[in-house]
Amino acid sequence: MAQQERAVRTRRAVLEAAAGVFAERGYAAATIAEILNRAGVTKGALYFHFDSKAALARGVLEERISAEYHVPRELKLQEWVDAGMTLADRLPREPLLLAAVRLSADLQGRDVFGSAWPAWAELTASLLAEARARDEVLPHVVPEETAQVFLGAWIGVQFVSQAVADWADLDQRMSALFDHLLPAIAAPSVLVRLDTAPDRGARVIEEARRRSRAALAGASS
Amino acid sequence: MAQQERAVRTRRAVLEAAAGVFAERGYAAATIAEILNRAGVTKGALYFHFDSKAALARGVLEERISAEYHVPRELKLQEWVDAGMTLADRLPREPLLLAAVRLSADLQGRDVFGSAWPAWAELTASLLAEARARDEVLPHVVPEETAQVFLGAWIGVQFVSQAVADWADLDQRMSALFDHLLPAIAAPSVLVRLDTAPDRGARVIEEARRRSRAALAGASS
Structure with missing residues (x-):
């Protein structure tokens, strides 16, 4: 696996783990430790992509929500x-x-x-x-x-x-x-x-x- | 002031104090101590009307919301x-x-x-x-x-x-x-x-x- 592809996968794994923790506990109660644990990545890998809990939240919020299942219609x-x-x-x-x-x-x-x-x-x-x-x-x-x-x-x-x-x-x-x-x-x-x-x-x-x-x-x- | 009227006023003062604390902090973070403090009543007076924080919340939720400013209309x-x-x-x-x-x-x-x-x-x-x-x-x-x-x-x-x-x-x-x-x-x-x-x-x-x-x-x- 190329290094870039690995980085994309790591970023995605971190983002999904963070999303799971934010969705269950809310922002204030979420901890980086639990996100690391769920993502199964090192602290260094997480901080390479997101330098804070707020950056993780911003990353989750920036995910496009609607494009994936768009089918063009006449109306x-x-x-x-x-x-x-x-x-x-x-x-x-x-x-x-x-x-x-x-x-x-x-x-x-x-x-x-x-x-x-x-x-x-x-x-x-x-x-x-x-x-x-x-x-x-x-x-x-x-x-x-x-x-x-x-x-x-x-x-x-x-x-x-x-x-x-x-x-x-x-x-x-x-x-x-x-x-x-x-x-x-x-x-x-x-x-x-x-x-x-x-x-x-x-x-x-x-x-x-x-x-x-x-x-x-x-x-x- | 008749005893019954005083009881009604105390109950109302407690309910309004509780509402203020619930509205600002939410249920979990609200404390009886702060409600007592705002209502300016004794612990005994509060517990005479409401035997728990949950009872205070129920009291707030049971207040009628709509009758006070009702004006009958043709429609x-x-x-x-x-x-x-x-x-x-x-x-x-x-x-x-x-x-x-x-x-x-x-x-x-x-x-x-x-x-x-x-x-x-x-x-x-x-x-x-x-x-x-x-x-x-x-x-x-x-x-x-x-x-x-x-x-x-x-x-x-x-x-x-x-x-x-x-x-x-x-x-x-x-x-x-x-x-x-x-x-x-x-x-x-x-x-x-x-x-x-x-x-x-x-x-x-x-x-x-x-x-x-x-x-x-x-x-x-």
Whole structure:
């Protein structure tokens, strides 16, 4: 294994271990010792990539959350729904996402290491702006304002799902959230074509994996 | 002062002191000593009313949140909006509300002392059910489902407002939330008549106080 590849793997292992500890204990209670222990790397290797606990938190928050399972759609609004529904499907299973959610909501910590909220709001705002350019949204929609409403609503919905159902109903709650927001956003002819079913996220992820396997097979043939 | 009246006042002083400490520090870090100190009562007086820290938390969560500034409206949906907007106006200033919000979101503690979330969801569901009986809502609306969406969205919106603006923009965010949810809920002829302006909460509170003063004046004249 080339030295660079090893460094990338080490960095990833450290980041995932840190995410697991942050997601379970929160930032204040997390220790470098536990992260080292989980990552199975030396202190020197960890500090080569991240010089402090705050740098680890920033590293977790900078991980892109949405690109992996993106499938282009005819309707940009469907891509926005898909981004939310795939996140809902992945969140309970992915420590990096759980950690980003928890760190972003850390009222003391976010002054130190920042927050993923601006990036999440920007993702919604940019998809809504594209949707507006294609006349998919109602004329009065202001993408940045809707993005802030959605950010708040999404954070609260997953928090309630975690508290009352240990995430088990997150797909249903997110589906209901979209059903309650979209009539204020989508043009009527677009609204009826959107798929917001609870299992939408799982289906999109399966589709993205199939496309990615097919692309690999095509490239190697 | 009659003994019973004194007991009511002591109980209230203890509850408000406890709310202040819970709101600032959270349940785990709150101490009976600090609550005693703030309430200015003896340990015996506190334990006469509340036999544990958990009992104090339950006492805070049982306080009614919505009745005080209720003004009957022609439209039940306006009463629902008013309940949300008056809460948004009061929340940053009232330790009892802030404590109820914080305690309800305490993932460890809520198993011990409960949560105000069911009562809040029930308030929305019952107002929406009344609105439905009056044909104010769209036919497909299920009050309990909408109540759960609103509960999650409302919790998230105030959390974001606290984190990014120290509550200063809560009225705007709540106004935007209602504007984004109501098209999925209200019948079109009702939707156009609803007042969801950011200062709605402050105006309703002023109106409720005026009515209450007028009722007192009428009673004593």
